[in-house]
Amino acid sequence: MILAVVEKEFRMFFRYPLRVISSILVGIVFLLQFVYFGQAVLGGRYSALLEASTGMGDYPTYALIGYVLWWVSVSPMEAYVWGVRRELQRGTFETNVLSPSRLTGLLFGLALSWLLMDSALMAVVFALGAALFDIPVTIPLLLKSLPAIIASLVAFLGFGFIFAGLVMLLKNIGPFAQIFEFAMLFLSGVFFPLAVMPDWVISLSKLFPLTHSVNIVRTLFAGGGYSDVGSSLLWLLALIPLYWGIGYLLFRWAERTTRVIGYGGY
Amino acid sequence: MKAMFLFAGVKWVRGCGMWAVEAEDLRKSYPKKIPLPFRRVEWVEAVRGISFRVRRGELFGLLGPNGAGKTTTIKMLTTLLEPSGGTARILGLDVRRNAREIRRRINLVAEGERTLYWRLSAYENLKYFARIYYVPKDEERERIERLLKLVGLWERRNDLVMNFSRGMKQRLAIAKALINDPEVLFLDEPTLGLDVQSAIFVREFIRRLVDEDGKTVLLTTHYMAEAERLCDRIAIIDHGKIIALDTPKGLKKLVREEETIEIRAKNIEPEKMSSSPFKMAVIERNPETGVLRLRAQVDEEELPKLVEWLVRRGVKVLSVERREPTLEDVFIKLTGRGLRD
Numbered sequence: 001m002i003l004a005v006v007e008k009e010f011r012m013f014f015r016y017p018l019r020v021i022s023s024i025l026v027g028i029v030f031l032l033q034f035v036y037f038g039q040a041v042l043g044g045r046y047s048a049l050l051e052a053s054t055g056m057g058d059y060p061t062y063a064l065i066g067y068v069l070w071w072v073s074v075s076p077m078e079a080y081v082w083g084v085r086r087e088l089q090r091g092t093f094e095t096n097v098l099s100p101s102r103l104t105g106l107l108f109g110l111a112l113s114w115l116l117m118d119s120a121l122m123a124v125v126f127a128l129g130a131a132l133f134d135i136p137v138t139i140p141l142l143l144k145s146l147p148a149i150i151a152s153l154v155a156f157l158g159f160g161f162i163f164a165g166l167v168m169l170l171k172n173i174g175p176f177a178q179i180f181e182f183a184m185l186f187l188s189g190v191f192f193p194l195a196v197m198p199d200w201v202i203s204l205s206k207l208f209p210l211t212h213s214v215n216i217v218r219t220l221f222a223g224g225g226y227s228d229v230g231s232s233l234l235w236l237l238a239l240i241p242l243y244w245g246i247g248y249l250l251f252r253w254a255e256r257t258t259r260v261i262g263y264g265g266y
Numbered sequence: 267m268k269a270m271f272l273f274a275g276v277k278w279v280r281g282c283g284m285w286a287v288e289a290e291d292l293r294k295s296y297p298k299k300i301p302l303p304f305r306r307v308e309w310v311e312a313v314r315g316i317s318f319r320v321r322r323g324e325l326f327g328l329l330g331p332n333g334a335g336k337t338t339t340i341k342m343l344t345t346l347l348e349p350s351g352g353t354a355r356i357l358g359l360d361v362r363r364n365a366r367e368i369r370r371r372i373n374l375v376a377e378g379e380r381t382l383y384w385r386l387s388a389y390e391n392l393k394y395f396a397r398i399y400y401v402p403k404d405e406e407r408e409r410i411e412r413l414l415k416l417v418g419l420w421e422r423r424n425d426l427v428m429n430f431s432r433g434m435k436q437r438l439a440i441a442k443a444l445i446n447d448p449e450v451l452f453l454d455e456p457t458l459g460l461d462v463q464s465a466i467f468v469r470e471f472i473r474r475l476v477d478e479d480g481k482t483v484l485l486t487t488h489y490m491a492e493a494e495r496l497c498d499r500i501a502i503i504d505h506g507k508i509i510a511l512d513t514p515k516g517l518k519k520l521v522r523e524e525e526t527i528e529i530r531a532k533n534i535e536p537e538k539m540s541s542s543p544f545k546m547a548v549i550e551r552n553p554e555t556g557v558l559r560l561r562a563q564v565d566e567e568e569l570p571k572l573v574e575w576l577v578r579r580g581v582k583v584l585s586v587e588r589r590e591p592t593l594e595d596v597f598i599k600l601t602g603r604g605l606r607d
Contacts, residue, residue, distance in 0.1 A: 005398075090380055091381050095374075
């Protein structure tokens with residue numbers, strides 16, 4: 001059933017090549033803006049200050065890793081918010097709910113599809129970024145990073161259920177979700193080191209899986225190993241059940257309430 | 267162990283009973299605002315305690331004006347909405363406790379044309395729904411082909427739904443609703459907005475589903491003629507309550523032929539009609555000629571008074587005739603107004 005949802009979403013997305021191209025272009029344009037802005041502020045590609053606080057002094061590599069991981073991490077939330085909203089607008093949401101398939105399974109399929117599609121797009125953006133900024137990337141390095149990336153995405157897949165529940169209930173929560181997405185962009189050290197932020201922000205940032213996954217991947221790209229990022233890894237593994245637990249409980253409450261007021265449409 | 271067998275046996279017997287749909291004092295209230303914790307909300311009653319039963323293999327109609335509670339009822343019966351009170355059973359299964367089992371055995375053609383994925387082809391739509399309804403893989407292809415041929419869309423199977431006419435979309439929606447071979451099929455206003463030919467196709471198709479395939483069908487409509495021609499029994503629903511339930515013939519017996527009057531008239535202001543002391547309703551308006559057709563239930567003594575009442579209000583009466591009662595007359599008799607009022 002999950003595969004059926006993935007197949008359907010892929011068909012609808014890749015049926016329009018222009019949409020795919022524009023998504024990649026948007027990804028590239030934002031990346032370039034941030035990288036060039038960062039380099040202008042730092043006065044060049046390398047920053048000793050950045051290296052001292054994060055272990056990685058090459059700004060394009062630093063930004064590219066953070067940016068690509070952020071984009072992919074928010075895609076389950078985007079799927080739950082915009083994907084579910086689109087189904088509500090289409091009028092197909094109730095048709096899905098009516099099937100004997102579990103709603104959580106259908107929504108997970110939706111989030112997984114968006115995650116896979118965004119991953120494919122971001123793989124292209126990452127490759128282009130690496131080529132453009134001459135960043136050395138090897139297959140073993142990517143494979144080594146994969147467990148941390150997957151752990152982070154698994155956490156976000158669970159957390160996104162909160163948004164799925166809220167969309168069913170409140171319908172239009174896009175702006176709220178966007179605030180959350182951009183808060184994560186700033187609070188996870190995507191484009192600048194968290195060391196420059198106040199202590200309470202640093203503490204808060206630990207609750208975002210993205211903070212830990214970017215830290216791990218950057219360390220690996222800088223030549224370190226998993227043993228150097230033990231605490232980030234532990235945080236990440238602890239956040240997975242926490243995010244899934246909170247996400248699932250809130251979703252179930254929202255689903256029960258929605259059955260009282262009706263799934264409805266727009 | 268014995269108790270388990272006994273319990274399973276009771277469940278089986280209930281599941282195999284003669285009733286496909288049972289509603290007892292079914293109620294539904296909607297909150298005016300989202301009922302968040304610690305928030306006091308007002309509730310509006312949409313369905314106010316309705317009871318009816320539909321036999322297996324019966325074509326049952328819920329007839330009523332917009333806002334009468336038809337769609338809400340159908341949504342409760344199809345497990346999409348939680349009833350506020352009363353009970354509802356489908357094939358002997360409780361809608362609150364056995365939602366998933368019920369969903370395997372029923373399907374719904376919802377109101378409106380946007381229940382399909384417009385960016386998928388007809389075939390891809392049915393394939394998707396076959397998968398989420400767990401249709402066995404080895405049957406999937408054959409079933410989709412059979413259904414698409416049945417609704418006359420096999421030749422257009424690879425076309426995107428967005429390029430289909432409204433009638434074609436509705437035919438595909440019906441095929442989609444048959445993908446799990448449901449024992450009970452719910453149809454919410456199945457011919458709403460269709461052209462005459464498509465509506466005829468849909469009506470004949472629905473009738474065949476009952477007569478030839480033995481399906482149980484519960485449909486909602488606000489088209490009198492549709493309900494009259496199609497349904498074995500009809501429940502007339504108004505303001506969330508069933509006000510009459512019988513066969514079309516039985517319902518029409520509620521209105522005596524000699525009481526049914528049809529008036530053709532001009533210069534009618536609808537707001538003046540609402541204060542009428544007579545059971546009367548406008549059933550047709552001709553925007554080009556300005557001529558209206560009114561149906562009224564009045565006896566011999568009341569008829570001259572009605573005509574006089576109309577004339578005093580500046581209405582130009584063109585003709586007055588006795589007519590055979592229709593379901594529209596039944597509704598006027600029961601509620602004092604027309605379905606479209």
